[in-house]
Amino acid sequence: MDKSKKYSFLVVDDEFPIIKIISDILTIHHSVERIHTAPNGVEGLEIYKNNPIDFVITDILMPQMSGIDLIKKLIEYNPDAQIIVVSAFSDIDLVRDAMRNGAYDYILKPFSIEDMMTAINRIIERREFVEERKHYIKKLEAKVAETTIDLRGKYLSTLSTLVFALEARDRYTHDHSQNVSRFSIGLGKAIGLPASELSLVKEGGILHDIGKIGVPDSILLKPAGLTDDEYEVIKQHPTIGKNIVFPALKEHQISMDVVYCHHERFDGRGYPDGLKGEKIPFHARIAAIADAFDAMTSKRIYRSNRSVDEAVEEIKNCRGAHFDPELADQFIRNIDRIYQEKGDEIF
Numbered sequence: 001m002d003k004s005k006k007y008s009f010l011v012v013d014d015e016f017p018i019i020k021i022i023s024d025i026l027t028i029h030h031s032v033e034r035i036h037t038a039p040n041g042v043e044g045l046e047i048y049k050n051n052p053i054d055f056v057i058t059d060i061l062m063p064q065m066s067g068i069d070l071i072k073k074l075i076e077y078n079p080d081a082q083i084i085v086v087s088a089f090s091d092i093d094l095v096r097d098a099m100r101n102g103a104y105d106y107i108l109k110p111f112s113i114e115d116m117m118t119a120i121n122r123i124i125e126r127r128e129f130v131e132e133r134k135h136y137i138k139k140l141e142a143k144v145a146e147t148t149i150d151l152r153g154k155y156l157s158t159l160s161t162l163v164f165a166l167e168a169r170d171r172y173t174h175d176h177s178q179n180v181s182r183f184s185i186g187l188g189k190a191i192g193l194p195a196s197e198l199s200l201v202k203e204g205g206i207l208h209d210i211g212k213i214g215v216p217d218s219i220l221l222k223p224a225g226l227t228d229d230e231y232e233v234i235k236q237h238p239t240i241g242k243n244i245v246f247p248a249l250k251e252h253q254i255s256m257d258v259v260y261c262h263h264e265r266f267d268g269r270g271y272p273d274g275l276k277g278e279k280i281p282f283h284a285r286i287a288a289i290a291d292a293f294d295a296m297t298s299k300r301i302y303r304s305n306r307s308v309d310e311a312v313e314e315i316k317n318c319r320g321a322h323f324d325p326e327l328a329d330q331f332i333r334n335i336d337r338i339y340q341e342k343g344d345e346i347f
C-alpha cells in the first residue's frame, strides 16, 4: 500500500453511535484524509455527488433509502464506486444482495477495530491495484500507438521508394507521382482544404499508381498503343494499389480513395467501379485532374507533351465528363499558382 496516498471516506448510517465508531477508527488509519458522514442514503448520495469521495461505508437497513438502493444509485452514478457494507449477521441475505449490486466488501456487526482496519486496507489495496493496472494499460496503449505510427511511417517510406523505383525505370514517367501530389495540393489549397487533408492528398498522390508494380513491364513500358486486353490489365492497377497500401493506410481514407478512385470519371465511364459524379470520393476527383494534367504536360513514350495552355483547354473541354466541373473550374482559375506549387511544407 502506498502510504503517501490519502483518501476520502463517506460513512452512511442512521445510527449515530455507529457513525461515531467507524469515524473514530478511520481517523487512526494512516491513509484516511477526510471523513464525510450522512444519516441516510438520500443525503449520502448528495454528498457523494458533490465531493471527491474515494470510498463509501454504508449500513443496509436505513429509513428513506436502503443501503441496497444507495449502492445501485452510486454504481449508476459511478460504475467504479468503491463500497463496503456494514450489516448484522442476521441480514446476511441483504449482504449478498449488496455484493451482487456492486459492493466490494462487507463487515458484520459487531465488528472489532481490526475487522474494520482489514476491510479498509483491502479496499484501498484493491483500488491501488486497479489504478496501477489502468496506468499500465494506458502506457502499453501509448507504446503500441507510438510503434504503429513508427511502423506506418517506415512502411510508407518503403512504398514511396517503390514508387520512385517504378518511375525510375521509365524516363517518361519519372516525377509523375510527385507532380500529381504537387498539383493535387495546389488545387486543394485553392479550394481551402485543411492541412490535415492536404497531407493525405499528398500521400495519395505519391502512391496513386503504386499498383502498376503489378502490371507486367511488357505492357507498362510498351512504346506502341495498347490492345484492349492489355488495357484491361492496366485497369487493374487501382485495385492492386489499394491492396498494397491497405495495411499501412487503412485509417487514411483520403489516401486510400486517391489510390483506388483516381481513374473514375465524373460521367461514370471510368474505372475500376464506374462511379458517377459525387459518388466518386472528393479527393480522388482532385487527383484525377492533377493526374490528367501531368500526363498531358509530360512527354510519354508514345507521344510528345502538350503545353500548359493546351492541357488547360483540354481540362475545360472535359469538365463534367471526365472531371468534376467545379473542381475543373477551380483548377483552371488557379493554374498559375497550382503549376508553381512545391508542396514541400506539407507533412
Ligand SMILES: [Fe+2]
Pocket: 208, 209, 237, 262, 263
Ligand atoms: Fe493511375
